[in-house]
Amino acid sequence: MKPNGTSLNTRSNGHHLNFDVLNELTVEEIGDDHMASSLETPLREDAFALTDEAKIERIEEHFREIMNILGLDLTDDSLKGTPKRVAKMYVKEIFSGLNPDNKPKAALFENKYQYKEMLVEKNITVQSHCEHHFVPILGRAHVAYISSGKVIGLSKLNRIVQYFAKRPQVQERLTVQIANELKEVLQTEDVAVIIDARHLCVSMRGVQDVNSSTVTAHYGGKFKDDEATRQEFLRHVSEPTAAI
Numbered sequence: 001m002k003p004n005g006t007s008l009n010t011r012s013n014g015h016h017l018n019f020d021v022l023n024e025l026t027v028e029e030i031g032d033d034h035m036a037s038s039l040e041t042p043l044r045e046d047a048f049a050l051t052d053e054a055k056i057e058r059i060e061e062h063f064r065e066i067m068n069i070l071g072l073d074l075t076d077d078s079l080k081g082t083p084k085r086v087a088k089m090y091v092k093e094i095f096s097g098l099n100p101d102n103k104p105k106a107a108l109f110e111n112k113y114q115y116k117e118m119l120v121e122k123n124i125t126v127q128s129h130c131e132h133h134f135v136p137i138l139g140r141a142h143v144a145y146i147s148s149g150k151v152i153g154l155s156k157l158n159r160i161v162q163y164f165a166k167r168p169q170v171q172e173r174l175t176v177q178i179a180n181e182l183k184e185v186l187q188t189e190d191v192a193v194i195i196d197a198r199h200l201c202v203s204m205r206g207v208q209d210v211n212s213s214t215v216t217a218h219y220g221g222k223f224k225d226d227e228a229t230r231q232e233f234l235r236h237v238s239e240p241t242a243a244i
């Protein structure tokens, strides 16, 4: 699918995949397969041939070797459990969104209240990892949709964001993957996603800019075609969050 309406506004030294360039190319020029491999997380066909337990064992071995090469003493009490901890964290936590078995099942409800306006879920925590450096991307997502007759539980919006964040990612792809999932689940094109995030690969290394953040947005349906709808969404996003 062509990532129409996806924009990237980077205030950092954007070294990531640029979807604006892809937007300029037609599907024919790129080829359906190539396009899909840009929007889909690049996974091998045998990605789930190993069980989680087997993956943890192998990652543990390899991570121990990395630590060894760095010269760390793995007989030290504090370090000896680290390879196993890292391996478990990769498979069961921070990269658990690679496995489609972990995809949140979003039950749809009838829109009994006939609420036809925009629903905005803002300030959803985003904790992902840059696939170029394997260090965190930390920020917030704001998502919105206009019901086509179906609604989903509010927490499902957060869970969908979290699921796609728990992969090695580039922020542009994360934005589009969340938008596409919302479109599919909610059976509407009227979906908007904004992510504002800090990349630790920009702040901790490289240019070492601790102040910049990267904003990506995807607008579908009415959010793309109707200026007033998009402005309403942006207004909600910029308003202070209700105090509790």
Ligand SMILES: [Zn+2]
Pocket: 130, 131, 132, 133, 134, 199, 201, 202
């Ligand atoms: Zn990076």
